[in-house]
Amino acid sequence: MATTGRIFQQIYTRDREGIFRTNEGLDTVAKSPSLDNSFIKKVLHPFCFYNAPHELRVRAEQDIAQYPKALTMFPVETGELIIGRSLYAGSDFTGQRNTFLTHNFVIPPELKDDFVKNPSKIFRIRGFLERYDIQEGKELPELADLDYEQTLGYDPGALLEQLGITETIFKQLLASMMMSISGKKKVYVILNVDISETSVAATMLLELLFHCLPYELRRNCGFMTYNNEPQGKKYINVMFVEKGSIRALDRNIEKDYLFDLPNDRIANIDAGSSNSEYLDYAWRYRNEPEMLNAFYEFADEALTGADENDRLALSTYYKLFALYQIEQGNQQAYESNKEAVLESLNSFLHAEPEKVQPRLNNIMLKLLEQEYRMIRTEYTPPIGVIQSSMQYGLHAKEAVKKQLIEFWVLAIYNGWQKQDAGYTAQIYDRLLAQENLFDASMEFLYGQAYFEQMLLDYINIRFTKVKDAGRFEQELLFWVKHLPAMLNSVMFEDAALRRIDEMFTKQAASRDSRALYDVITRTFDKYPNLGIDSLCANLVSRLIVQTLNEIEPNPTNEEELKDLKFLFIIPRTELMAELTTRGRGNWKILHVVIQVVTREEIQASELVKEFEDLAPAELRKAQELLQKIYRGQVREDMYGKLIYAFYESNHEKFSNDSYDQFQYELLLEYLFINADEEGVYGFLLWSSTQSGFTVGRQVLPGYEKAISNYFRKHDDKAFKNRQTAAALMAVRHTGMLKLFKAIKLDQSNPLVRFIAKNKKLFRLTLLFAIIIALLAVVIILVRTLIHAFSGDDTPQDNIVTPPPTTVVSPLPSPAVSEMPDVSPSPDGAGTTVPPTSTPSPSGVPSPTPSPSSSPNASPTPSPAIKK
DSSP: OOOSSEEEEEEEEEESSSSSSSSSEEEEEOOOOTTTHIIIIIGGGGGGGOOOOHHHHHOOOOOGGSSSSEEEEEEEESSSSSEEEEEEEEETTTSSSEEEEEEEEEEHHHHHHHHTTTHHHHBBBOOOOOOOGGGGGOOOEEEESSSSSSSSOHHHHHHHHHOOOOHHHHHHHHHHHHHHHHHHHOEEEOOOOOOHHHHHHHHHHHHHHHTTTHHHHHHTOOEEEEEESOOTTOOEEEEOOOOOSOOOOOOTTTTEEEEEEGEEEEESOOTTOSSSSHHHHHHHHOOOOOHHHHHHHHHHHHHTTTOHHHHHHHHHHHOOOOOHHHHTTHHHHHHHHHHHHHHHHHHHSSSHHHHHHHHHHHHHHHHHHHHHHHHHHTTOHHHHHHHEEEHHTTSOHHHHHHHHHHHHHHHHHHHHHTOHHHHHHHHHHHHHHSHHHHHHHHHHTTTTTGGGGHHHHHHHHHHHHHOSSHHHHHHHHHHHHGGGGGGSHHHHHHHHHHHHHHHHHHOOOOHHHHHHHHHHHHHHOOOOOOOHHHHHHHHOOOOOOOOHOOOOOOOSSSSHHHHHGGSSSHHHHHHTTTTOHHHHHHHHHHHHHHHHHSSSOOOOHHHHHHHTTTTTTHHHHHHHHHHHHHHTTTOOOHHHHGGGGGGGGSSTTTOOSSSSBBOOOHHHHHHHHHHHHHHHHHHHHHTTTTBEEETTTOOOOHHHHHHHHHHHHHHHTTSSSSSHHHHHTOOOHHHHHHHHHHHHHHSOOOOHHHHHHHHHHHHHHHHHHHHHHHHHHHHHHHHHHHHHHHTTTOTTTTTOOOSOOOOOOOOOOSSSOOOOOSSSTTTTSSBBOOOOOOTTTTSOEEEEEOOOOOTOOOOOOOOOOOO
């Protein structure tokens, strides 16, 4: 509601008409012209009521002076403060009905604090009206101020004694009011006085309590000095009610703060709620407002910028009172709980506190100065003190921040001197949470001999957490980010080298080495301007040496092997002094394997020299690695490399053809497992052109034996497959072809093998059989000729002579011949084939020609049928 900076009035009672009604009844009958009608209806009307005491109604009390007047005050969301009074007014203008009258003052926001800070202007107002006649008009003047009683008019001590309110009850009442303002619970009070004196006594008691409320709580407090029974009303925190109105087990108020003083019943009040230094202070100076106001001014400044919950919380004022005591010189208030005090300070301080909260800022500086003076001894401040000082340091001036940095470093140093690793670690961690503070602290530490050993210990502690290449990279980047100069220090390099020694032991794998190598070189490439080339070179050198000395090289494929080529970026001569016997062996093993696998153009003699340099155990390891690398991926382009996995180191030169140069049996077994059949055949054909497998037109004996054994053990039907046999027999090497023929024969059936093994006997037998066959033919021919010339026409027994030539019908029959009946004759003598005939035009059946005969062909005689 817009205001003019003036105080508005409003009166509500029963009259002939009102502002909002034209007939008689209860309504606002008069108001200040600028007072908004909707504000009256929405805000004021709900508080325009009066409930007469049950006690007076029962006895039909006619003396209106006996009826308590209800003083009400409450703030509203729009900022105004409402101060009103409702009273029993007796009979209305008709004389037939009783009525009441409510007179409200609306204090504008700009005048609110004047009333809040001077409770007399609330509790001793003299301008309330008790009757109003509409004949006097419907307008009430706007006021610049309210008239009130200047003097107290009563003895506070006597009042509390009369009401039976002890120190404990007073503090409980005060604490309950404060908690009600910040929460949802109400405070209901019954005073042990006559009903007619209830409101007067409540007003005086409330004035005493109001003086003990900090300003912000006063601004949000609402009360009513009388109602006939407890009633939850919006804006009202404290309500004084008639005796007997607080009933036991009333569920509507069972959780509220209840003070039934006549019955000595106080409910829902924590016994410890009245135990605080602030409540003690309020009780002590309850009659000295100036002492209390001094604290309230301090609290108001401290709460600048705080949210509403903090401004109203009871705990807030407990904390602020401790800070106020410290400001007033109570050093014990700090010493008894340093961490809590500094934490409280930070909870209230905001950006640029020296401008908006100078008193709190000064307290913080004073306390930190005390801590700084003590740190010069062996004093180790509590971690809470360190944490609070860091939080303050985030928005402190540069001069103060510089002093704080030295304070933190000295705290770390004192903890380090006492070998309290946990303490120092906590400080480092808290500094890291605020990176700019950590960076400044590291810059302060770095380069000072006084702190060198402590800094080295910190670096070592950090490196102990490095377990893999990824974490090593994080550590490098950590110092790149926070203190790049550290990377060029001897202490950092020594610590990093030690960590490499610790990381790369027998438990590590070669792939871990490659990962770390990538990390180191990547860091160097990413930050070329940091001047860390020397560090990177030394780290790589140590990594190579440690890997060769400690780690069992075990690449499982070609890619992993290529990853280890970095082990050879430093010449062997530069490494030898640092390599152990194991390391030199690993170097030779990996070097020869890498030469075999990765070099495309390399002379066989070079490889032989590499292999001949290996000790027997080293040779076996090299062979194992090669076999593992090519396992499961044998291809034709790998044959020339794979054979070295089975190199036989028992001769001086690879080109010497008089020796078996490879472990042929093992080689073919390997191929059987890791290649398909075509791969094995391809290798056999390929090997026929390679030295080490053949010499001239001969296959080396060991290889020949291995091939024969292979086919006998694993492929004994190879040459029975035409395609396989054709492919193998197409070999152009004489010795290999001869071997394949022998194997093919070995895989043939027994007869073929017998003939092949007994060729001379087979030729004689064949010749004899041919001669006998020729003689038989001659004999048969002679007998045939003799028979022909003898003229013997007599048919042979059991032979049926074919019938005379059959006359063929001149016209072909269109009918399709049926299959002959081949069922047995009734007498079982044989199979009868009935003639198939087609009727001719003349009605005479004619025989059907055979499908193979043409119309003009001669009939074919039927075969003779034996009887």
